[in-house]
Amino acid sequence: MTTPHSTPHPTPEAPHVAVRGEARLDVDPEIARIAITVSARGTDRAATLTDLTRRNAHTLDLVKSYGEAVEKLETGAFSITPEPSKHGRGERIRAYQGRVHLTVELSDFTTLGELTTRLADSDLTRVDGPWWALRPDSPAYAEARHTAVTEAVQRARAYATALGTTLTALLELSDTDLPAPPALMGGTMRMAFAAETTDAPPPLDLEPQRQTVTAEVMARFTMAPPQL
Incomplete structure (x- = not known):
């Protein structure tokens, strides 16, 4: 690839002849991510921490039970927050609020609906997502770039043909400055249950949202002198 200074x-x-090549592909997502917030609340700090630890362990065990369908399980922020009393003087605490944030990444979408439903049916557990995405090394990106380059060559060749001549050499090929696509795309589902139920609810039917991949290049060619 030559630089503008050496062209x-x-x-x-x-x-x-300078042309732009573009590509826009709609492809199926490769991963889905959900966010889980496990909570506990009580008037005693130690008891609140115990409840939070138990619920967090239950959530981790539930997610891990799905085996290879789970590609990534990460623990994010943890907090235990005292809630001061609204009445009275001094530093009186009326309750403690504890939270643990988890992130789960799955590649098997057949289990996604069941897992999210079971998580949301757990005590004081909130589920956000899913967010659909492609892996950073997805072949879709290479396919989009290939399509964009092919279009640039075809467009330049069409201009040369219109002038009754042919392309002779490629001088420059470069990516254009496009805004980066969102890391994760898709709808958001939010569920929060305060207590466990006796009968497990049916799994959610979640349809993967197709992802849009774009690529854009600028290409510059030399042509044989046309006979005008």
Whole structure:
């Protein structure tokens, strides 16, 4: 790839043609991510921590029970927050609020609905998501770039043909400055249950949201002198 500084200037003997190549692909997602918030609340700090530890362990065991369908399980922020009393003087605490935030990444979408439903049916557990995405090394990105380059060549060749001549050399090929696509795309589902139920609810039917992959390049070619 030549740089703009090393690109020779066009001349009548070697005219240039500059084109843009674009690609836009809609592809199936490869991963889904959900966020889990496990909570506990009580008037005693130690008891609140115990409840939070128990619920967090239950959540981790539940997620891990799905085996290879879970590609990533990460613990984020943990907090235990005292809630001061609204009445009276001094530093009186009326309750303690504890939270643990977890992130789960799955590649098997057949288990996603069942897992999210079971998590949301747990005591004081909130579920957000899913967010659909492609892996950073997804072949879809390479396919989009290939399509964009192919379009640039075809467009430049069409201009040359219209002038009754042909392309002779590639001078420059570069990515254009496009805004980065969102890391994760898709709808958001939020569920929070305060208590466990006796009968497990039916799994949610979650349809993966297709992802849009874009690529754009600028290409500059030399042409044989046309006979005008």
